[in-house]
Amino acid sequence: MARITLLTDFGTPDGYLGAMKGVLATQAPSAVLDDVTHAIPPGDIRKASLVVGRYWKRFPPGTVHLVVVDPGVGTPRRGLALTADDRLLVGPDNGVFSSVFAKADTWWCYSLASGTGLLPEPTSDTFHGRDWFAPAAALLATGTPPAELGDPVSDPVRIIFDEPRREGSWVIGSVVEKDRFGNLATDLPAELVGEVGEVLVAGTRVPFLRTYGDATTGQLIALVDSDGRVEVAVRDGSAATRLGLGVGGEVRVRTILEG
Amino acid sequence: MARITLLTDFGTPDGYLGAMKGVLATQAPSAVLDDVTHAIPPGDIRKASLVVGRYWKRFPPGTVHLVVVDPGVGTPRRGLALTADDRLLVGPDNGVFSSVFAKADTWWCYSLASGTGLLPEPTSDTFHGRDWFAPAAALLATGTPPAELGDPVSDPVRIIFDEPRREGSWVIGSVVEKDRFGNLATDLPAELVGEVGEVLVAGTRVPFLRTYGDATTGQLIALVDSDGRVEVAVRDGSAATRLGLGVGGEVRVRTILEG
Amino acid sequence: MARITLLTDFGTPDGYLGAMKGVLATQAPSAVLDDVTHAIPPGDIRKASLVVGRYWKRFPPGTVHLVVVDPGVGTPRRGLALTADDRLLVGPDNGVFSSVFAKADTWWCYSLASGTGLLPEPTSDTFHGRDWFAPAAALLATGTPPAELGDPVSDPVRIIFDEPRREGSWVIGSVVEKDRFGNLATDLPAELVGEVGEVLVAGTRVPFLRTYGDATTGQLIALVDSDGRVEVAVRDGSAATRLGLGVGGEVRVRTILEG
Numbered sequence: 001m002a003r004i005t006l007l008t009d010f011g012t013p014d015g016y017l018g019a020m021k022g023v024l025a026t027q028a029p030s031a032v033l034d035d036v037t038h039a040i041p042p043g044d045i046r047k048a049s050l051v052v053g054r055y056w057k058r059f060p061p062g063t064v065h066l067v068v069v070d071p072g073v074g075t076p077r078r079g080l081a082l083t084a085d086d087r088l089l090v091g092p093d094n095g096v097f098s099s100v101f102a103k104a105d106t107w108w109c110y111s112l113a114s115g116t117g118l119l120p121e122p123t124s125d126t127f128h129g130r131d132w133f134a135p136a137a138a139l140l141a142t143g144t145p146p147a148e149l150g151d152p153v154s155d156p157v158r159i160i161f162d163e164p165r166r167e168g169s170w171v172i173g174s175v176v177e178k179d180r181f182g183n184l185a186t187d188l189p190a191e192l193v194g195e196v197g198e199v200l201v202a203g204t205r206v207p208f209l210r211t212y213g214d215a216t217t218g219q220l221i222a223l224v225d226s227d228g229r230v231e232v233a234v235r236d237g238s239a240a241t242r243l244g245l246g247v248g249g250e251v252r253v254r255t256i257l258e259g
Numbered sequence: 260m261a262r263i264t265l266l267t268d269f270g271t272p273d274g275y276l277g278a279m280k281g282v283l284a285t286q287a288p289s290a291v292l293d294d295v296t297h298a299i300p301p302g303d304i305r306k307a308s309l310v311v312g313r314y315w316k317r318f319p320p321g322t323v324h325l326v327v328v329d330p331g332v333g334t335p336r337r338g339l340a341l342t343a344d345d346r347l348l349v350g351p352d353n354g355v356f357s358s359v360f361a362k363a364d365t366w367w368c369y370s371l372a373s374g375t376g377l378l379p380e381p382t383s384d385t386f387h388g389r390d391w392f393a394p395a396a397a398l399l400a401t402g403t404p405p406a407e408l409g410d411p412v413s414d415p416v417r418i419i420f421d422e423p424r425r426e427g428s429w430v431i432g433s434v435v436e437k438d439r440f441g442n443l444a445t446d447l448p449a450e451l452v453g454e455v456g457e458v459l460v461a462g463t464r465v466p467f468l469r470t471y472g473d474a475t476t477g478q479l480i481a482l483v484d485s486d487g488r489v490e491v492a493v494r495d496g497s498a499a500t501r502l503g504l505g506v507g508g509e510v511r512v513r514t515i516l517e518g
Numbered sequence: 519m520a521r522i523t524l525l526t527d528f529g530t531p532d533g534y535l536g537a538m539k540g541v542l543a544t545q546a547p548s549a550v551l552d553d554v555t556h557a558i559p560p561g562d563i564r565k566a567s568l569v570v571g572r573y574w575k576r577f578p579p580g581t582v583h584l585v586v587v588d589p590g591v592g593t594p595r596r597g598l599a600l601t602a603d604d605r606l607l608v609g610p611d612n613g614v615f616s617s618v619f620a621k622a623d624t625w626w627c628y629s630l631a632s633g634t635g636l637l638p639e640p641t642s643d644t645f646h647g648r649d650w651f652a653p654a655a656a657l658l659a660t661g662t663p664p665a666e667l668g669d670p671v672s673d674p675v676r677i678i679f680d681e682p683r684r685e686g687s688w689v690i691g692s693v694v695e696k697d698r699f700g701n702l703a704t705d706l707p708a709e710l711v712g713e714v715g716e717v718l719v720a721g722t723r724v725p726f727l728r729t730y731g732d733a734t735t736g737q738l739i740a741l742v743d744s745d746g747r748v749e750v751a752v753r754d755g756s757a758a759t760r761l762g763l764g765v766g767g768e769v770r771v772r773t774i775l776e777g
Binding site: 269270271272273274275276277278280281282284285288289291292294301302330331332333334336383384385386389390 | 519521523525550552553554555556557558559565568569570571572573574575576577578581695697698699728729730731732741742743744746749754
Binding site: 013014015019030043071073074077125131 | 260262264266291293294295296297298299300306309310311312313314315316317318319322436438439440469470471472473482483484485487490495
């Protein structure tokens, strides 16, 4: 059973998603369509790339991941078909696959041809999700190798994320994501934090616990999140609201080795 | 593989959608269920009909589209089963299929029987999506022809949309839809607009470009949308907010022929 | 075709749902995944249990229902695998299955083992949906009996809901749920209400009608909802907003027998 997952910033209520699913169902009739999300903030390529990094490799080999956050639709920006660690991905060449390039053991990337060979000329200048990326995803889901969709690309667009830096016994990172619960994910890898490590967020010392339930209701804590990074949270509440902190906010960790 | 698509105004968090999917899964066990949207504004038949028009024919022949925006649930309003250009549709007879009737080459329409023959008497007066339309959709998905579900209907409810009108060299249309991005879709067909056509929205001259990416950030533009109509947009922003304009707002186009 | 339904409080935009679906797709590759909702308010176990009660038995025997509203993730709270009236359910032992225990003719319940036998040790302390419950759901969907996942449990956590009480000719209940439309569901069973029964909400007499469409636009009414309980609604509007009433608000019904 072929699977195509879908991530967009379309929302659902306007029917753009419906149109895209219709193309997929027509051109890859035996594929199952699995929604990941359609609620990426409009045009937020950075968020899309972080979210793609969270699921692409959890699906089985052969899965096709269709990713359409495409503020540059209709401009000369390229479209990409990728194979990465045996998963397949399709979407615009604007950085949405940055996490894939960073984490894949091996990847090959191809620039989608248009109006030649297998892929049609998009019939609109404003909806390549429906007219170009969905047909490409359907071709992959029905067995066409990505290399047949276009020429190899060695320089896909990649978002460069800031890296944590050292300052004496401190490692200084930043908030990279705020989730639905108001938890703040950081770019600090959990390995940095020793058992008695200390976390400082917006000038506040935050105890380091194992999980939310070990805190008291309303307590501000740090913990290791499910991606293996330092996260700041409030039990049964929102750390983002409590701290007035969003993406880019500074988070400091004193490491046990130098502390 | 039979496919049933779902469009409702239920939202998801109350479990009404879950109950309806359960009925479909029980009565059409081999069908795949594809969500289109459950975020139609409550009772907004007009919006539902525009959205249905965007996807119903993109799906392959044989697809069953279940459409439940049903403010008249439990009243004598009819339920319909349709076949239109080889797609099948089920829902209330309140206008939600207006776009289908307008665009289909051929359609036949039947009034769902109730409590006789194949369809059960609904067990509630307030949830025909679960008790009446879902069983009808399951019957269609498992091969029952729509004509076996009830008597032919030649006068289904149809929403009459305003048409653009001519005034000298101008064509005067209106906003028919605001999407998630704040883009304003109009009823002006793209063929009206020549290469040097001029667009006037709420008294403002708006340049006509090919796609969003050809504008500067924040620029107010007009373009041809993915349905082939004139759309007003702001690059990386909301035209609806910028102009304070919503559904029904006037949009004027000066055509090249008479201009 | 195996089916796994999904109910969470994750929202979709952060990719946690995507990660969980990836695990399911990998470990139960032939299962179809049906979203019920991901918009349960964060940590709202009570709401989750009411919603689960609305759909679990509508799906066919053999369906696996994965339910992840899990504010106690990582604490010693148990994980459960259930069989109830031939449906299968997986999730935390925190009350989310209360409606199932209340409504099932027969159920058996097992405490998920961890790190022994079939189930892995969760790789995170904060995301058991992905690391523990999804693998358990995949095992059930691929034919493993729940009893093989852990030891029997006879005392799962159950939410005790208030029951309506009698006071002379009145039955006094309360609002248990507010839905997307602003309708207020109560714990008053419809059988209590005779044909001329009288409903009093927040001091206001409310006429008892058969369905929304029998009211005039904006009228405040009571009716029997699709679960067979008394509901308070406003036609084309929100009873919750009109009355300023939410969960726990009092609703009184004068029964015909004693009235």
